[in-house]
Every structure is written in C-alpha cells, then in structure tokens.
Amino acid sequence: xxVASPVLRRRRPGSRAVNDNRVAWLAVPAMVFFIAFAILxxxxxxxxxxSQWDGIGPIIPxxxxxxxxxxxDSALPHSLWVTFLLMAVSWAIQTPASLLIGAFLAxxxxxxxWLAVLxxxxxxxxxxxxxxxYKALLDPNFGLGVGLGVPLLSQDWLGRGGLALGVxxxxxxxxxxxxxxxxYQGAIQQIPQSIYEAAQLDGAGRCRRFFSITLPQxxxxxxxxxxxxxxxxxxxxxxxxxxxxxxxxxxxxxLALDMYRRGFQGNLMxxxxxxxxxxxxxGLGLAVLLRRLGGGDPTHSQLDGA
Amino acid sequence: MTVNIGQTSRRTFLSAAICAPILASLAAACGSSGxxxxxxxxxxPGSASYWFxxxxxxxxxxxxxxxxxxxxxxxxxxxxxxxxxxxxxTKIKTAIGAGESPxxxxxWGGGTLRSYVAGGQVDDLTPWFDANPGVKNRLFPTAxxxxxxxxxxxxxxxxxxxxIILYYNKEVFDTVGVTPPQTWGDIMDLVxxxxxxxxxxxxxxxxxxxTEMMWPEFLFDRIGGPQVFEAAYNGEANAWSNPAAxxxxxxxxxxxxxxxxxRGFSSITADSNADQALLYTGKAAMMLHGSWxxxxxxxxxxxxxxxxKLGYMNFxxxxxxxxxxxxxxxxxxxxxSIYSKASDEQKEVAKKFFSTAILSDDEVKQWIGxxxxxxVQGTQSELSKSKDADFxxxxxxxxxxxxxxxxxxxxxxxxxxxxxxxxxxxxxxxLSIGPQQFADNMNQATGK
Numbered sequence: 005x006x007v008a009s010p011v012l013r014r015r016r017p018g019s020r021a022v023n024d025n026r027v028a029w030l031a032v033p034a035m036v037f038f039i040a041f042a043i044l045x046x047x048x049x050x051x052x053x054x055s056q057w058d059g060i061g062p063i064i065p066x067x068x069x070x071x072x073x074x075x076x077d078s079a080l081p082h083s084l085w086v087t088f089l090l091m092a093v094s095w096a097i098q099t100p101a102s103l104l105i106g107a108f109l110a111x112x113x114x115x116x117x118w119l120a121v122l123x124x125x126x127x128x129x130x131x132x133x134x135x136x137x138y139k140a141l142l143d144p145n146f147g148l149g150v151g152l153g154v155p156l157l158s159q160d161w162l163g164r165g166g167l168a169l170g171v172x173x174x175x176x177x178x179x180x181x182x183x184x185x186x187x188y189q190g191a192i193q194q195i196p197q198s199i200y201e202a203a204q205l206d207g208a209g210r211c212r213r214f215f216s217i218t219l220p221q222x223x224x225x226x227x228x229x230x231x232x233x234x235x236x237x238x239x240x241x242x243x244x245x246x247x248x249x250x251x252x253x254x255x256x257x258x259l260a261l262d263m264y265r266r267g268f269q270g271n272l273m274x275x276x277x278x279x280x281x282x283x284x285x286x287g288l289g290l291a292v293l294l295r296r297l298g299g300g301d302p303t304h305s306q307l308d309g310a
Numbered sequence: 311m312t313v314n315i316g317q318t319s320r321r322t323f324l325s326a327a328i329c330a331p332i333l334a335s336l337a338a339a340c341g342s343s344g345x346x347x348x349x350x351x352x353x354x355p356g357s358a359s360y361w362f363x364x365x366x367x368x369x370x371x372x373x374x375x376x377x378x379x380x381x382x383x384x385x386x387x388x389x390x391x392x393x394x395x396x397x398x399x400t401k402i403k404t405a406i407g408a409g410e411s412p413x414x415x416x417x418w419g420g421g422t423l424r425s426y427v428a429g430g431q432v433d434d435l436t437p438w439f440d441a442n443p444g445v446k447n448r449l450f451p452t453a454x455x456x457x458x459x460x461x462x463x464x465x466x467x468x469x470x471x472x473x474i475i476l477y478y479n480k481e482v483f484d485t486v487g488v489t490p491p492q493t494w495g496d497i498m499d500l501v502x503x504x505x506x507x508x509x510x511x512x513x514x515x516x517x518x519x520x521t522e523m524m525w526p527e528f529l530f531d532r533i534g535g536p537q538v539f540e541a542a543y544n545g546e547a548n549a550w551s552n553p554a555a556x557x558x559x560x561x562x563x564x565x566x567x568x569x570x571x572x573r574g575f576s577s578i579t580a581d582s583n584a585d586q587a588l589l590y591t592g593k594a595a596m597m598l599h600g601s602w603x604x605x606x607x608x609x610x611x612x613x614x615x616x617x618x619k620l621g622y623m624n625f626x627x628x629x630x631x632x633x634x635x636x637x638x639x640x641x642x643x644x645x646x647s648i649y650s651k652a653s654d655e656q657k658e659v660a661k662k663f664f665s666t667a668i669l670s671d672d673e674v675k676q677w678i679g680x681x682x683x684x685x686v687q688g689t690q691s692e693l694s695k696s697k698d699a700d701f702x703x704x705x706x707x708x709x710x711x712x713x714x715x716x717x718x719x720x721x722x723x724x725x726x727x728x729x730x731x732x733x734x735x736x737x738x739x740x741l742s743i744g745p746q747q748f749a750d751n752m753n754q755a756t757g758k
Binding site for chain 1: 400403404406407425426428429431516517519572573574575576577578579582584587588593724725726728729730733736737739740742
C-alpha cells in the first residue's frame with residue numbers, strides 16, 4: 005500500500021520534469037495557507053521565545069532569558085518525562101490493540117461491519133465531553149463505584165499521581181484505538197487475497213499468516229499510525245486539562261499544559277513560547293525518526309507483493 | 311488587599327476555566343452560546359462599551375442596570391457584550407493588548423489591575439472620586455483596597471461582597487453529638503470524631519487549587535495577622551519564611567495528615583459543585599468556601615438550607631495567634647475601570663454610568679433578591695426583608711465589622727506570582743513539599 009507523503013516527492017531525473025512543474029502550481033493555494041497559518045505563527049512564537057511579554061504590555065526583547073529560565077526550571081524535565089511516558093505507554097497499548105481490531109474488522113462478515121460501526125463511536129465524541137463524562141464516573145464520592153457499591157471501582161482515580169496518569173492513558177486509548185483500527189482495516193483489506201491463498205495452500209495457520217503476511221504488509225501503515233499517535237500525544241491538552249488540570253500536584257502536567265499554564269495563567273508568554281518551540285522540535289524530530297525507522301522510502305508502493 | 315469577584319465570579323472563573331472549552335463546544339452545538347450582545351452598531355461618540363460576564367442571575371442584573379441607564383439617557387448609550395468567564399479573561403487581555411478594549415473594563419482588582427496600571431491602560435479615578443464623594447462614601451470602605459494601586463484608585467467597586475465562610479452541616483454535628491468548633495484546637499479534635507463515623511470532616515474541591523488556598527490564607531491571618539501576607543505581597547525578602555507562615559503551613563499539613571479533608575479532594579473541582587454536594591448530603595461535616603456557594607446550596611440542596619440545617623461562621627481563631635478573629639477575606643467587590651484610550655465622550659458616559667446606574671436602588675434590590683450583599687452601606691432593612699435574612703445579615707456583619715477584609719491571594723498577586731503560588735499550594739496539599747520548601751519556592755518567585 006502506499007503511505008502518502010504529503011510534502012515532497014523526490015523528482016526522478018528525466019522525462020517528467022515539465023509535467024511536475026505544472027503540477028507544482030497546484031500546490032500554491034495550499035502553500036499560501038500553510039505559510040500564513042503555520043509558518044508565520046511559528047516564526048512569531050520563535051521570536052516571542054526571545055522576548056518578555058505579559059500579553060498586555062509591550063513586547064520587550066529579552067535575549068535568552070526565557071530559554072534560560074525554562075531550561076533551568078525543574079518543572080521542565082518533569083513535564084518532559086510525563087509527556088514521554090504518556091506517549092510511550094499509550095503507543096504501546098494502542099498499536100497492538102488497533103492492529104488486532106483492524107485485522108478482525110478487515111473480515112468481510114456482516115457482523116464485523118456492524119461492530120466496526122460500534123467501535124467507531126468514541127471517535128465521534130468531543131474530547132471535552134469524554135473528559136467530563138469520565139470525571140463524573142470516576143468521582144470518588146459520587147461516581148460509578150459508589151453508585152454501584154463496588155469498592156474496587158471507587159478508588160481515588162484522579163487524586164493519585166500514578167492512577168491519574170493510568171486513567172488518562174486508558175481514556176486516550178479508548179478514544180483513539182477506533183481511529184487507528186480503521187487505518188489498519190483499510191491497509192489490511194488492500195493486501196491481495198492471493199497471498200493468503202498461497203500461504204494457506206502451503207499449510208500456514210491463522211497466526212502464521214498474521215505474522216508472516218499481514219504484519220509485513222502493513223509495515224508502513226504502522227509507521228503512519230505510530231507517527232499520528234506519537235505526534236498527537238505531544239499535543240494532548242483538552243483531555244488532561246478537563247480531567248485533572250495537570251494534577252494532582254503536577255503529576256499529569258504534560259508539556260502542552262505546562263505551556264498553557266505559563267502563558268495564559270502565569271502571563272509569561274516568553275517561557276510559554278520556549279516550550280512551544282521545544283514541542284515543535286520534538287515533534288519534528290520524532291516524525292523524522294519514525295520515517296527513518298520505517299525504512300526505505302515510504303512512498304514506494306508495496307502493492308505488487310512481498 | 312482585598313478582592314473581587316462578583317457573585318459567581320471566583321467560583322465560576324477558575325472553574326469556568328476548566329469548563330469553558332467544554333461549555334464553548336456544547337454551546338456551539340446548541341447554537342446558543344456565543345457572546346450575547348446588545349443591539350450592536352458601532353459605538354458612536356455618545357456611546358461607551360462595556361463587557362461583563364455571563365451566568366444567571368448575575369448577568370440579568372448587569373443587563374438590567376445597563377438597560378435602565380440607556381433608558382434614562384437616550385443620548386448616552388452603553389453597548390454591552392457578555393462573555394463566559396474564561397473566555398472573557400483571555401479576550402480582555404487580548405483586547406487591551408491590541409488597543410481594542412471596551413470603555414469599561416470589568417475586572418477583579420488586585421494584581422491584574424496593577425498590571426493594567428503598569429501598562430497605562432486604565433484611568434486614575436481618584437480625582438473623580440474626590441469630586442464625587444457621595445459615590446465613594448455610600449460603598450463599603452473595604453471595597454476600595456483592591457481598586458487602589460500605589461495610593462490611587464483605578465476602579466469603581468461594584469456588585470456584591472463575598473467573604474469566605476466556614477459552613478457546617480448542623481444535622482451531621484447533631485448525629486455525631488459534637489458542637490461547632492470555637493478554635494483551631496476544636497477543629498483538630500473534631501477530625502477523628504467525624505472520621506470514626508465515616509464522615510469527612512471537611513469537604514474540599516481541591517483540583518481548583520484556589521479552594522485549597524483559602525486555608526493558608528486564613529491560617530496566616532489568624533496566626534500572624536494580615537501583615538504576614540502583606541509583607542510577601544510587598545515583595546519583602548524572605549517574607550514567606552516568617553515563623554508564623556511556617557507554623558500556619560505546618561498546622562495545615564497536620565490537618566491534611568489527620569485526614570481532615572474528604573477522600574479524593576484533589577480530584578474534585580469546585581465548578582462541579584461536588585464539594586457543596588458533599589456538605590449538604592452529609593458526607594462531609596464542614597466546608598470552607600465563598601459566600602456565593604450559599605445560593606448553590608439552597609437551589610441544589612433540597613430543603614438543606616430552607617430547613618435551617620446549614621450553619622455558618624467566620625473562621626475560628628487559632629490558640630495563641632496574633633490575628634484578629636474578626637478579619638475575613640474573599641472578594642470585597644467587583645471592579646470597573648475606564649480604558650485610558652477611550653474617547654473623552656466615552657469616558658464621560660462611563661462616569662455617568664458609574665455614578666447614576668451602578669448599585670442604584672433598583673440594582674441593590676436585585677442583588678439582595680439573589681441572596682447576595684451589595685457593597686452599599688445601610689442596606690440592613692432591605693436585607694432583613696429577604697427570605698435569606700439571617701445569612702445576609704451574617705455576611706453584612708462579617709464584611710463590615712472585619713478589621714481587615716483581605717483580597718484572595720491569587721487576585722492580589724500578579725498573575726505570574728499567583729500561578730506559582732497555586733502550583734505550590736497544590737503540592738503542599740499533596741504533601742509532596744513541606745512548609746520550608748514552600749517558603750523557599752515562594753521567596754524565590756517573589757517580585758517576579
């Protein structure tokens with residue numbers, strides 16, 4: 005299957021050059037928007053990170069002050085750690101889960117199509133609504149556990165650091181596994197049936213077929229889906245903000261929340277911009293890394309066979 | 311310093327901070343929530359603009375006040391727009407930064423007002439108050455402290471006073487067979503008695519953080535007097551390491567360690583009103599909270615308030631403490647400032663609005679009708695006619711008899727320092743730092 009790479013396609017030398025030039029013009033409208041709404045604000049943030057601004061008064065250039073104060077703040081390594089933990093654990097849970105569900109849904113049976121629709125429901129809900137609902141369900145005094153009289157469920161879910169992080173990872177997975185399952189479902193359905201038939205004739209069982217055919221065939225889909233998960237988890241904000249507001253204490257304070265806290269609650273736009281820049285750098289770095297890990301050029305089609 | 315927020319303001323504010331995105335999205339879905347706006351039309355020279363906060367019943371009172379003014383002054387109109395709390399806080403900051411501020415800036419006084427003053431964004435109203443002593447003298451004197459920066463008044467106090475009160479559930483006290491605490495020592499004695507019966511001694515919506523902040527606020531005052539925080543507010547070096555401060559924080563952590571607060575308090579938000587629910591359902595015996603929660607408990611708590619099960623008192627003294635037990639803290643009023651870059655005509659309209667419409671007799675009646683005490687002196691006879699007469703009388707007494715009516719810390723400090731403060735208070739309540747560490751962190755942040 006193809007994993008589309010939206011940005012640049014390396015131009016093959018020779019014949020197609022003229023054609024490509026004309027096609028390049030088609031990118032202009034998108035480029036204009038991209039520059040106006042992504043590149044320019046990004047530059048603005050970069051400039052702000054070298055200044056001092058409370059959001060009201062004038063913007064004062066401050067050199068490296070903001071960078072120094074953020075980098076020497078012990079809150080930064082903590083937020084980085086929480087962010088990476090959230091990223092790594094939710095990736096490790098979501099990837100196998102979505103792959104399996106995707107493989108299951110790829111079957112053409114009718115009941116699976118129905119289940120696919122059901123699985124899709126969490127994706128339709130707004131994150132804020134999900135967070136409020138879970139917060140109400142997990143309330144230690146009025147929540148589900150107390151209502152049903154099940155002591156096991158009436159933990160102080162959001163009031164203990166480790167538990168709160170676990171709850172967030174659970175909800176994130178619950179919310180996004182359907183989406184990634186959908187991607188895998190599509191990818192798996194594109195694998196030519198003939199390969200499976202050949203394997204079956206050779207006596208390969210269900211498991212063997214999954215590991216030897218399905219998994220290698222969706223390799224690039226794994227890269228795409230992982231990129232989405234990893235980059236997406238860098239920007240988790242709404243869920244954490246509504247659910248725990250970064251608490252208890254600072255146990256679930258991810259980078260995006262730390263940025264908001266400094267910028268909009270503490271009126272320190274400079275340091276907040278520094279964190280924004282750090283977030284962008286980490287995101288870009290991870291995206292590049294994942295592309296490398298995917299091996300080769302993901303734009304190459306693998307459709308023609310193993 | 312004293313504080314501010316209008317009726318719901320504090321509660322809604324911070325809590326709305328949490329809900330706002332949600333509300334916004336829900337609202338978007340229902341199509342009803344964008345800012346409500348009076349018949350817009352650009353503000354001509356004879357018209358001033360005024361932004362304030364939504365949520366009933368306060369929004370209705372604000373709107374009525376403007377409408378009365380507009381009806382009485384056909385040539386001078388006030389255009390108003392109402393915003394959700396959280397949306398407003400961001401919006402006003404952006405608007406002021408961009409030079410697009412409304413003529414009348416609704417706010418909370420204290421540290422935020424100070425940042426407007428530092429940026430030259432609001433007018434000094436001292437000469438105007440001097441020229442119109444009648445406007446000033448009918449209001450609570452304590453209401454002016456948060457409006458005052460370096461001896462000059464930059465805002466008109468408005469709306470209602472909201473002290474922080476120690477509420478208790480009389481029924482629970484009767485069941486357990488104990489009497490309300492007279493001192494801090496009584497509180498510590500009560501804690502094991504309630505815990506033994508499976509009742510939480512104190513309800514607390516700790517995730518909102520400013521709810522936790524009320525505890526050190528009162529303990530600082532009762533143990534060391536108001537000067538302890540004032541020193542910190544004035545940026546004196548090592549002000550937070552004052553022995554009284556350390557003692558207050560130690561006492562507070564003792565209470566936390568003794569399980570003085572409801573289980574899971576750090577994941578309860580004040581905006582969900584779950585903390586109030588704990589009190590009126592009898593799952594908790596006491597709660598330290600703003601006077602604005604009275605209204606919520608009377609509407610949501612069934613007959614809890616109307617049948618007299620709700621008890622209230624000022625925070626009790628601490629044995630051996632230097633503070634005056636009449637002191638209180640909370641929101642002394644709401645504040646209206648005038649944008650310095652507005653036209654002279656607009657400023658005139660705004661001033662006329664301040665002197666004739668704000669807290670007019672009609673508005674005062676409306677505030678009392680919603681169970682709040684407007685910051686106007688001599689309203690006892692009106693208060694006594696209310697169905698909540700006892701409570702309103704209590705709030706009036708606490709507010710007017712207080713030697714010091716301090717503004718909540720997070721409002722008094724600059725937004726930057728307030729954020730550091732709330733962050734560290736949350737850690738104190740998690741017991742992840744001790745009093746000394748707290749003092750060190752705060753000393754470091756002071757003046758920033």
